Amino acid sequence: MVDGRPEEIEGYQDHQCAVLGSPVLxxxxxxxxxxxxxxxxxxxxxxxxxxxxxxxLNNYLRYGSVTPGRKSRKELELFxxxxxxxxxxxxxxxxxxxxWRGIGNAAGRQIAELDIEDDYADEAVLSTSISFDTGRxxxxxxxxxxxxxxxxxxxxxxxxxxxxxxxxxREDESEIILRPETLWRVTNKHLVEGQRGRTKVYYxxxxxxxxxGYS
Amino acid sequence: xxxxxxxxxxxxxxxxGKITDAQIAAVKRATGYEPDIPDHARATPKSxxxxxxxxx
Numbered sequence: 001m002v003d004g005r006p007e008e009i010e011g012y013q014d015h016q017c018a019v020l021g022s023p024v025l026x027x028x029x030x031x032x033x034x035x036x037x038x039x040x041x042x043x044x045x046x047x048x049x050x051x052x053x054x055x056x057l058n059n060y061l062r063y064g065s066v067t068p069g070r071k072s073r074k075e076l077e078l079f080x081x082x083x084x085x086x087x088x089x090x091x092x093x094x095x096x097x098x099x100w101r102g103i104g105n106a107a108g109r110q111i112a113e114l115d116i117e118d119d120y121a122d123e124a125v126l127s128t129s130i131s132f133d134t135g136r137x138x139x140x141x142x143x144x145x146x147x148x149x150x151x152x153x154x155x156x157x158x159x160x161x162x163x164x165x166x167x168x169x170r171e172d173e174s175e176i177i178l179r180p181e182t183l184w185r186v187t188n189k190h191l192v193e194g195q196r197g198r199t200k201v202y203y204x205x206x207x208x209x210x211x212x213g214y215s
Numbered sequence: 216x217x218x219x220x221x222x223x224x225x226x227x228x229x230x231x232g233k234i235t236d237a238q239i240a241a242v243k244r245a246t247g248y249e250p251d252i253p254d255h256a257r258a259t260p261k262s263x264x265x266x267x268x269x270x271x
Contacts, residue, residue, distance in 0.1 A: 062224050095237075096244030107225040114228060117256040122226035160241035187234055187242050188250040207250065209238040215229040 037086050044082035045166060048125065049175055053079070058124035061180055080180065083125055087179045092162040099128035099157040099165070099176055100135025108142040108153035112204035118186045120208055121215035126178040128157060128165075134174070136203075149200030156205055157184060161212030181215045184208035233258040 047053045059065045060076045071079065103111050114120060129135050139152040157178075159165075165178045190205040235258045243249045254260040 095241045098245045103225050111226060115231075116252060117231045117234065118228050119230040119232060120226055121229045124225075156246075158238075158242045158245040160238050183229065185232060185234060185238065187238065187252060207242060207246070209234070209242055211232070211238075 037089055038082075041082045041086040041089075044079055045086050045177070047079075048083055048177065054125065054127065057083075061124045062122075080125070083177070084179055087164050087166055087177065090164050090166050093159040093165050093176070095160050095163075097130070097159040098132075099130060099159065099178075100132050101126070101128045101155040101157065102135045102137065102139025103153040103155065104138075105140035105142045108140065108151065108204075109144070111155070111206065112151065112153045112189075114186050114189075114206060116186050116188060119211065119215070120184045120186065121181050123180055125180055126182055128155075128176050128178065130167075130174045130176060139203075149202055150196065151202045151204060153204045153206065156207045158187070158207060158209045160210040163210040163212070179214065183211045183213040183215050185211050235259075 048057065053071070056067055056070055057076055057079055059067075060073070061080065066073050066076065111120070129138075135154055136152070139154050141150045141152055143150060163178070163182075165176045167174070167176050186206060186208050188207045190207070192203040192205060194201040194203070234252055234256055239250060239252065239257075254262055
């Protein structure tokens, strides 16, 4: 047990490395360096993955909110369109690659209640990581009652059906971004239980697979 | 969850559907084991008897 994390949860990453191998590192080179994208699209992906603009865009896509003094509605639509264009021109991710995403405390409980067969989508650009640890670090704790312990919801996306995405490595994160409204189907749910002091800690691992569609 | 069934952020349930053999294979490849999916959720139920040619 490390910092309240069940030991078995640490093992998720090992298998992922074996499955992914090196092809993922070639995606961005293939797309950006071989002329598949305009300079504007490349700039938008950089802006999304390296700055704070992702929050602005995703708040707009989820809630329709625009921050005064920042990008206008029209600029946000263009920002989204360029990112989507970049993703659409990217090569398909190999089948069976795992992408992790930790869910914040506002939605963790509802998403943990999804069932097998349910289809899931997010209106926002979907930021994921090939690193389990990164995905877990983004998960925020949620509680039902204090006596029920602390809960985290972590999505395990499994690629299939020619799923597209852009890999944009940076120093602190191996992020893969996917199109808004990408449709995933829940295949299984796994509850990993741990202990933090006297408090029970639960990790809800929700596995979803690509459907090849959009909501 | 909001009244219209949409989550308050970070995604929502948008429907449901059967899980195909290809999707199950992808999960198995990724995780190292076949997910425990009930027959009713499978596009091809596991317990479905194989079609056999007449034997007369």
